[in-house]
Amino acid sequence: MDTPKSSKLEIIIPAFRGHSQSFLMVLDGITEEDALKRIDDKTNHIIWMVGNFLDMRYALGNVLGLKEEFEFKDFFFQGKALDENLKYPTLKQLKDNFHEISPLVYHKLLEVSNEELDKAFPMGMNIDFFPENVLNFLGMCIGREDYLCGQMGLMRKILGYEGMKYDFDMNMKY
Template sequence: MDTPKSKKLDIIIPAFRGHSQNFVMVLDGISEEDALKRIEGRTNHIIWMVGNFLDMRDAMGNVLGIEDEFEFKEYFSQGKALDESFKYPTLQQLKDSFHKISPLVYQKLLEVSDEDLEKAFPMGMNIDFFPEDVLNFVGMCIGREDYLSGQVGLMRRILGYEGMKYDFDENMKY
């Protein structure tokens, strides 16, 4: 395993890599058509969930100094609600974006210093037990990725797909 510059990220690095693996595995075999299905018009579709996952990766990258913008930000930024009038990107386009941004964010996570992680990052939460800094923002993004992966996993089963297989790709280094 890669060693981050900051010991504060010892738990984040394996979580990030695990989420990258989960992202690939939970989407395995999902068709483009099924990725746009909603359940009884009440759920988000998988495309929205995947786009929101990528928005989290983009947000982490931005707070760590990556200036690239997620090319589909207009659809997903800050958890923007699903809008059925949008022509969302395809699942394949989102997978391609994932493989573009994830290695960049991973490298930044390895390089970031304690000082940079301790920098204030106002989120407007105003919760006394939650310091609003870069480290906690990264942690929130990781938590959101967990949540979204679980949602996609549930949608996968509802749509009649087998449960996710845990076939980790040892060659994926992010």
């Protein structure tokens, strides 16, 4: 494993890399058609979940100083509700965005200092046990990614796909 500049990220870095792997494995074999299906018109579709996952990746990058902007931000920014009247991007387009942003964010995670992680980052939560700083924002993004991978895993099963395989790609370094 690469060693981060900040020891505060010794948990975040493996989680980030694990989520990168889970993201790709949970989507393995999902068709473009199935990625737009909803269950009883009550759930978000996989495309929305993937887009929200990517919105987290871009948010991580932005807070760490990256200037890259998610080309499909208008569909997904801050968990924007699913709109059935929109023509969402394809799963392929979103996967391409994933492969573009993830290595950049990973390298920023390795480079960030303790001082940068301790900087105030107002989130408007106003919870006394939750300091609103960059480190806790990173943790929230990682938690959201985990949640979304779980949702996609459930959708996989509901749509009749096999459960996710844990075939980690040891050559993927992000």
